[in-house]
Amino acid sequence: MPEDSIDHIDFDMLNTRAISQPLVTHMYTADPSAHVFNGKLYIYPSHDIDAGIPFDDEGSHFGMKDYHVISMDSIPGKTIDHGIILHIQDVAWAQKQLWDSDVNYKNGTYYLYFSAKSYDGIFRIGVATSKSPTGPFIAEPEPIKGSYSIDPCVFQDNDDSFYMYFGGIWGGQLQKYRNNIYNSLHELPRSHEPALGPRIAKLRDNMLEFAETPKEIEILDEQGNRLKEGDNSRRFFEASWMHKYNGIYYFSYSTGDTHYICYATGISPYGPFTYRGRILNPVVGWTTHHSICEFQGKWYLFYHDSSLSKGVTHLRSMKVTPIHYNADGSIQTIDPYNDLKI
Numbered sequence: 001m002p003e004d005s006i007d008h009i010d011f012d013m014l015n016t017r018a019i020s021q022p023l024v025t026h027m028y029t030a031d032p033s034a035h036v037f038n039g040k041l042y043i044y045p046s047h048d049i050d051a052g053i054p055f056d057d058e059g060s061h062f063g064m065k066d067y068h069v070i071s072m073d074s075i076p077g078k079t080i081d082h083g084i085i086l087h088i089q090d091v092a093w094a095q096k097q098l099w100d101s102d103v104n105y106k107n108g109t110y111y112l113y114f115s116a117k118s119y120d121g122i123f124r125i126g127v128a129t130s131k132s133p134t135g136p137f138i139a140e141p142e143p144i145k146g147s148y149s150i151d152p153c154v155f156q157d158n159d160d161s162f163y164m165y166f167g168g169i170w171g172g173q174l175q176k177y178r179n180n181i182y183n184s185l186h187e188l189p190r191s192h193e194p195a196l197g198p199r200i201a202k203l204r205d206n207m208l209e210f211a212e213t214p215k216e217i218e219i220l221d222e223q224g225n226r227l228k229e230g231d232n233s234r235r236f237f238e239a240s241w242m243h244k245y246n247g248i249y250y251f252s253y254s255t256g257d258t259h260y261i262c263y264a265t266g267i268s269p270y271g272p273f274t275y276r277g278r279i280l281n282p283v284v285g286w287t288t289h290h291s292i293c294e295f296q297g298k299w300y301l302f303y304h305d306s307s308l309s310k311g312v313t314h315l316r317s318m319k320v321t322p323i324h325y326n327a328d329g330s331i332q333t334i335d336p337y338n339d340l341k342i
Contacts, residue, residue: 009284011310017337022308022317023079024070030316031100031239032302033153034293037110037133041295043070043302044103044112048315059171061314064098065089067114069134075295075320085135086112086128092141094126095119100151100239100289103133104162104207111207112137113164115150115172122182123173125152125166127208146201146210148182149174153291154203155242155269162207163269165217167198168238170256174199180214191230195219198240198253200270217251218272219264227275233258234275239289242269245299248329252279254288261290261303263331278333279323286313292323299323305336 015021023029028048035042044067051063066087071080088098094116101114112128112135125147128137150172153165167174174196175188189195197217201210219227219236227235237256242249251273252263259282264273280288285306293300301323309315324332 009311011307014284014337015307018305018307018319019334019336019338020319020321022319023072024081025308025317026081027068028309028315029068029070029318030287030304031151031289032291032304032318032320033100033102034291034295034300034302034320035103035105036293036295037105040133041072041075041293042103042133043072043318044101045070045304045318046098046100050312050315055313057170059097059099062097062099062171063314065096067098067101067112067137069103070318071134075298075300082134085130086114086137086139088116091116091126091128091139093118093124093143097123099123102153102291104154104156105133106156106160106162106207109207110135110137111154113152113154115152115166116143118143122148123150124148125150125164140208144209146180146214148177148180149199151238151240151289153240153242155244157244157269161269162203163242164201164203164210165198165240165242165251166201166214167196167236167240168256169196170237172238189229191228193229194226195229195231195235197226198236198251215270217270219251220272220274222274224274232256233260234262241291243292243294245325246329249273250292250331252290252292254290256287259283259286259288261288261301265329276330279331280334281336283307283336284311285316287316299325301334303336 029045124143128139239254261280266273283305304316308317
């Protein structure tokens with residue numbers, strides 16, 4: 001929801017009706033990536049700050065400079081901020097905008113995957129490592145070769161293969177790529193043409209490189225046709241996330257300018273994925289970004305809104321709420337404010 005459309009909101013009422021409250025209030029956090037390591041829940045959010053940059057469609061006002069990690073022993077429960085785990089000044093190739101990140105673990109090492117804008121103005125994806133889930137993380141000197149755009153999610157399959165999902169349009173620059181090649185003249189497809197899909201690449205055993213050329217993922221409608229660019233209440237915009245439930249791959253994502261978290265299912269990590277519905281209805285704040293994690297036998301949706309900052313788009317707060325599956329594997333849609341429309 002753009003900042004110019006929030007004047008009518010009664011934030012006292014909204015926060016009273018909200019199904020969940022911010023997990024931390026001493027700073028602004030967004031884009032939460034949640035994982036369980038050694039029985040404890042760790043959440044890796046973006047750290048929102050007021051960078052003093054005007055709002056634009058390129059997301060320039062999201063001027064984040066570092067990452068923190070938050071841990072919890074239970075939900076609900078106490079949150080512990082373990083402090084800064086990586087700062088942009090410690091990433092040699094990155095100029096600005098430490099956007100969404102994700103973390104995964106293999107053979108005694110934790111890998112932090114993050115999107116940042118390099119000195120040529122292009123978003124790329126970097127990786128940093130640590131022996132602890134709470135960091136500090138040490139960044140590799142260069143971004144991952146062949147990486148581009150934003151919002152990495154790294155998924156571990158049952159056979160211990162790891163896959164990175166990534167991409168975001170508008171400020172995330174995905175619309176500038178065709179066949180993994182950047183061209184500033186490229187724009188979004190026309191409304192009747194297939195929408196751009198997110199990207200996937202399997203990781204090498206060292207977790208630092210792509211094992212293959214990134215591939216575009218197809219998201220299909222009920223008839224098996226690719227979603228169109230004009231179908232902006234269902235097509236992919238950003239915020240890839242993958243989880244597996246009862247042997248089915250659930251690819252979830254944000255629709256961006258229509259503010260839904262949607263999901264599609266398939267039988268392969270590469271897709272294609274068939275659109276199934278909405279997980280989360282719109283929240284206060286322009287962006288909506290999430291992760292899904294099983295913890296202590298229950299499934300949870302981690303997300304954010306801008307209710308704590310009273311609608312300031314770039315000052316968001318992460319939240320958590322249970323998700324519920326129906327017998328057919330579909331996910332019940334969540335209203336973030338108990339049916340209070342915004």
